[in-house]
Amino acid sequence: MSDPRDDVISVGALAAEGTHSAGDPPAGIRRVPSGVDGLTTEHLIINMGPQHPSTHGVLRLLIEVDGEEVLAAETSLGYLHRGIEKLAESRKYHQLGTLMDRGDYVSGMHGEQAAALATEKLLEVTVPDKARYIRTLVAELTRLASHLVWYGTFGLDTGAMGQFLYAVRDREVLLDILEEISGQRMMFNYIRPGGVVADLPVGIEKKILDFLTDFDVHLEEHHALLGGNEIFQMRVKGIGTISREMALAFALSGANLRATGVGFDVRRDRPYDAYPDLDFDVPVGSTGDAWDRYMVRMEEMRQSVRMVRQCIEGMPEGDFTAKVPKVIRPAEGEVYASVESSRGETGVHLVSDGSPEPYRYHYRGPSLFACQVLEEILPGHLLADVVMMIGSLDIMLGEADR
């Protein structure tokens, strides 16, 4: 009995037969069925977004592909443009935080903090110690909440599902804590020029510490669940590599910059609020690929936990706000103040003409610069890796579109 596999004609044999002239097709058939030319394919332009679950908001990408390989990419922004900078010119100084909440809407505290720091620089007001500590505390809690969103959705981009549910479980507790502190879950409007709007509620320290006790375990579980997954590692390692020169040329900041090995952190190198008093490490990567960005952000969460504990332990007594006039009229001048937000350096460039409203209000969002580097790193990768590179850069479109 012969082996049935012997009957299988090898591909080479088929190709050899194809070299003979096939002749004219029989009547009723219009063309020679010679198959598809697999070598020269047509370039296709794929329009991804703005309504796409993996674009993390309303990013629109135009991707030119040859088969599955990306040849060129263009990021198209503006689908969430609300004119924040123009609106700020008709707002009072203490209302700027409200606008910044709607910029980077996943880590609102950092935007508020940047706006408040810039206003305080113009006013030359000294913030009480307690206010500095409260601000740092809520900023680090917001960073944890924001990084958890990134962690969950980055996993979704690679095709994993479970970690998103666990990340949202922890974020829910964090948002409850932030709601108790500020009265809102995401649009906090809590940090104001001179301090914060209200003192910490009674008993919130215990809630935060209880959460951290759980989160110490949960964070390592998160890391084991996604980072310990071999499929995930194979998909993100070596993807979206950003060299040090490229990161500097595109002015990347935050974890995207530190993953390339450049150790610049606004909290350490341009210290503000309570960060000079805190003990924390700035994690850096080496190769600058998506895996390094993942590892840097996971380590940042561990450092945030450390900082929250230090803030609660070292919380000073005193006022939660300095004496600031109801209508702020700073002297004429121009200042720049920046904070390390969850995504990188969020800086506020503020021009005052002495009136109660800013003359020019501009903020530097780190996501805009991450959107630019996308156009540079996407070509050469496979189409399936595009969503992972977007996810690894942690882009927030509300901030880039203003």
Next chain:
Amino acid sequence: MLPDATAVSHILTAAGVSNAVVATETLGVVCRLEAASVLRALEALRDGELDFRVLLDFLGADTGEEIEVTYHLRSLTRDEELFIKATVAYDGELRSVWNIYASALMPERETAELLGLSLVGHPNPKRLLTTDGVEPLLRKSVPIRTVEEVRNR
């Protein structure tokens, strides 16, 4: 944090940029120069000993008479920051500096569109945030609608 003002003006003079004024203001060290010499100045500052390798931000502002553009430079090796300022007329041209600093690509598009300047020397000088026909929103001459105007629209 603050670079040496004389070192900055020395580099600029060596690069052939005349009448640049370097001063320390509330913003930091600010260097004001003519729009025509911005490219030469930025190239000299990037490659010079002060090592301003990063263009952190680019923005424009309507001063009421003309548009003032600001380049925010940062040197990571020396940990210093410098602001370059130049003015462009309302109907003037904004020359792209993307060959020197790639991070200017999108901020330049945004500034040109929101302040009504024409962008030259840019590889993709399209609008960034708004659609065709929208007036330059950040000009002071473009008003914001009041609540009554929106209601009676």
